[in-house]
Amino acid sequence: MKYFIISGEASGDLYSSLLVSEIKKNDPNAVFKYLGGDKTKNILGLKPIIHINDLAIMGFVEVLSKLGKVLKNLSLCKKEILLFNPDIVILIDYPGFNLRIAKFLNKHKIKSLYYVSPQIWAWHKSRIFKIKKYINDMCVILPFEKKFYNSYDFNVSFVGHPLLDIFDSKKNADSASKNISFMPGSRKQEIKKILPIMLSIIKYYPDYKFYILGIHSLGEYFYKKIVKNHNIEVVFENKNNILNKSSVALVASGTATLETAIFKTPQIVCYKTNIITYYLAKFLIKVPFISLVNIVLKKEAVKELIQFDFNTLNLKKELDSILEKSNRDKIILDYDNLIKLLGSGGATKKTASVISDILKK
Structure with missing residues (x-):
């Protein structure tokens, strides 16, 4: 299968790298293209189409000042998706960019999964209508998000937080440390x-x-x-x-x-x-x-x-x-x-399983 992954920030790149490792276990012949950072690059041994250093823009004024760059990145991403013809596109957080790509994927009937919900519960709740229109499957990582989406009649999968899979939460920090x-x-x-x-x-x-x-x-x-x-x-x-x-x-x-x-x-x-x-x-x-x-x-x-x-x-x-x-x-x-x-662990494995189920449809 062919997988196209889009992450635009450091946290998304971390989740992408974990997910790529899990997908490769389920699908040893998997082929990837991605927008992301060094963590995913280290797993795949493959350069990103666009590095997160050229994607990570935060703030209303900052986005406006770099609008030309954002539009150029969107155009390149869409072009690469069509050339690659993936079996699925995995959108990781990064909503200003990824919701526009979700609309594009919906138009071209390309399967997708949104992994890590945009924080629409904090602001811009109107995005729920775009999400319901363009996204069929979503895996959320915060405990209250499933209830939030259910209140809008949109079913999502709560997989828990992927950080629990990689960090030891049983050991306290050293209180005597300097x-x-x-x-x-x-x-x-x-x-x-x-x-x-x-x-x-x-x-x-x-x-x-x-x-x-x-x-x-x-x-x-x-x-x-x-x-x-x-x-x-x-x-x-x-x-x-x-x-x-x-x-x-x-x-x-x-x-x-x-x-x-x-x-x-x-x-x-x-x-x-x-x-x-x-x-x-x-x-x-x-x-x-x-x-x-x-x-x-x-x-x-x-x-x-x-x-x-x-x-x-x-x-x-x-x-x-x-x-x-x-x-x-x-x-x-x-x-x-x-x-x-934050959940019982296994978020990445659960998300990879959801991806497998989508590909079987």
Whole structure:
């Protein structure tokens, strides 16, 4: 069978790489083409049609400023799909792009699966009508999403969260550690806004060792330009081991918040974006939190510092608080409840099984 996979962000690339490995077990003769990143590339030994570095754009203003590039990528993707003539196209998150591709696939009667739901429960609920019109099968990874879609008479499969398949949730982070990890995001524009504020607290903790858990495809030079003379190490390998051995992590909102929670590492969620994007998001987003940890738990289990609240003073205050044992213990207890909600594991295997069923239709 021929599989065409589209992921446009670092988290989607991770899920893509896991799924490719599972599909190959079920279909040893599988042939792939994809839009994605280095993790999928390492599994397939095949370059992506478009790399996520040229796909990952976040924010209303940022998308508008790069509209020509987005349209060019869409056109190339459609052309490659028709040339490849896949048996199925797997769309992973990345809704601004993938919902347009879903419409194209529907028009050309090409089978598809949407894996990892767009966060329409948070904003832009009107997208449900596009989803119902153009998508036949969807696998969701957050526990409340199935109920959400059922309320719109759209049946989806809850497979659990794929991060549970690769990270050990039984081991707590080292509370005695003198390590602090920075996870400033996966896109250049967000890292440039978030990382400098994270760096500003280093001087207050001379007894601690600091790490930036970097994105390999962005390269060391990109980070070094921002870090300058700060005493911090940028790491691209063994990142999970460092995160697990950190007493606390400062994390840009996104999938990394769940990853940090699964490692039982206490965290502070940090985010800053373009001012116009911030006010538009504040108006449009209908959920009270931005981190997936808090959204799933339906409470502020981890502190969120967003936009104007994300500054050196507040960051130091929250970091001092989180280094207190009683506060750490409360966060880890909430993490235990979160992990139970995320499912029983096997998300990738279940998704591969759904794909097999679609191909048999």
